[in-house]
Amino acid sequence: DAGVIQSPRHEVTEMGQEVTLRCKPISGHNSLFWYRQTMMRGLELLIYFNNNVPIDDSGMPEDRFSAKMPNASFSTLKIQPSEPRDSAVYFCASSLGSYSNQPQHFGDGTRLSIL
Amino acid sequence: GDSVTQMEGPVTLSEEAFLTINCTYTATGYPSLFWYVQYPGEGLQLLLKATKADDKGSNKGFEATYRKETTSFHLEKGSVQVSDSAVYFCALTGAYSGAGSYQLTFGKGTKLSVIP
Numbered sequence: 723d724a725g726v727i728q729s730p731r732h733e734v735t736e737m738g739q740e741v742t743l744r745c746k747p748i749s750g751h752n753s754l755f756w757y758r759q760t761m762m763r764g765l766e767l768l769i770y771f772n773n774n775v776p777i778d779d780s781g782m783p784e785d786r787f788s789a790k791m792p793n794a795s796f797s798t799l800k801i802q803p804s805e806p807r808d809s810a811v812y813f814c815a816s817s818l819g820s821y822s823n824q825p826q827h828f829g830d831g832t833r834l835s836i837l
Numbered sequence: 838g839d840s841v842t843q844m845e846g847p848v849t850l851s852e853e854a855f856l857t858i859n860c861t862y863t864a865t866g867y868p869s870l871f872w873y874v875q876y877p878g879e880g881l882q883l884l885l886k887a888t889k890a891d892d893k894g895s896n897k898g899f900e901a902t903y904r905k906e907t908t909s910f911h912l913e914k915g916s917v918q919v920s921d922s923a924v925y926f927c928a929l930t931g932a933y934s935g936a937g938s939y940q941l942t943f944g945k946g947t948k949l950s951v952i953p
Contacts, residue, residue, distance in 0.1 A: 764945050765926070813880055822930040822939045823869045823888040828880035
């Protein structure tokens with residue numbers, strides 16, 4: 723079975739550019755989560771969706787960050803304009819979120835470097 | 838709110854040594870508990886889980902028992918291998934938010950290095 727698929731795996735871009743990260747969740751999963759991981763802050767939840775609807779975006783650091791989920795099989799996380807402090811690994815995860823005993827399944831992440 | 842506390846790392850062990858990584862939690866209700874493992878350059882993978890008190894989760898030689906009386910979920914392995922070198926995260930799903938999904942609350946992670 724295919725797991726959570728993220729693209730690109732690596733992204734290097736200059737400050738001020740727009741960055742779009744993509745995620746395809748596991749088929750049948752109704753919840754999708756975006757995380758950011760850094761050495762300083764560890765793993766942070768940015769936003770999550772349930773049935774394609776954004777539920778909690780309180781972890782989104784600034785208005786420069788936005789996320790969408792136009793359908794059950796695709797989500798994007800966009801940063802515009804990007805800044806060096808946005809450099810991190812961004813993970814997408816999906817789950818059968820309505821059940822507390824169901825784990826989240828993570829993608830391999832996008833390693834983002836903003837120069 | 839919910840929280841997970843893990844022992845500070847890094848932990849360095851020799852091959853075939855016994856491993857314990859401590860994890861304690863604070864949560865309302867009856868959370869499900871998880872251990873995730875992250876190998877270098879990869880995402881988090883579910884290692885094991887336990888969904889009610891006294892349950893024991895196990896996988897790949899790792900074990901953890903859900904102890905409600907001590908609010909703990911310590912990870913153990915009897916004989917570690919070099920290939921077990923990774924970062925280990927303890928996590929829980931807390932009370933239902935009413936918004937259709939359970940969130941995970943993670944500990945900060947414990948880095949394990951196993952040397953030959």
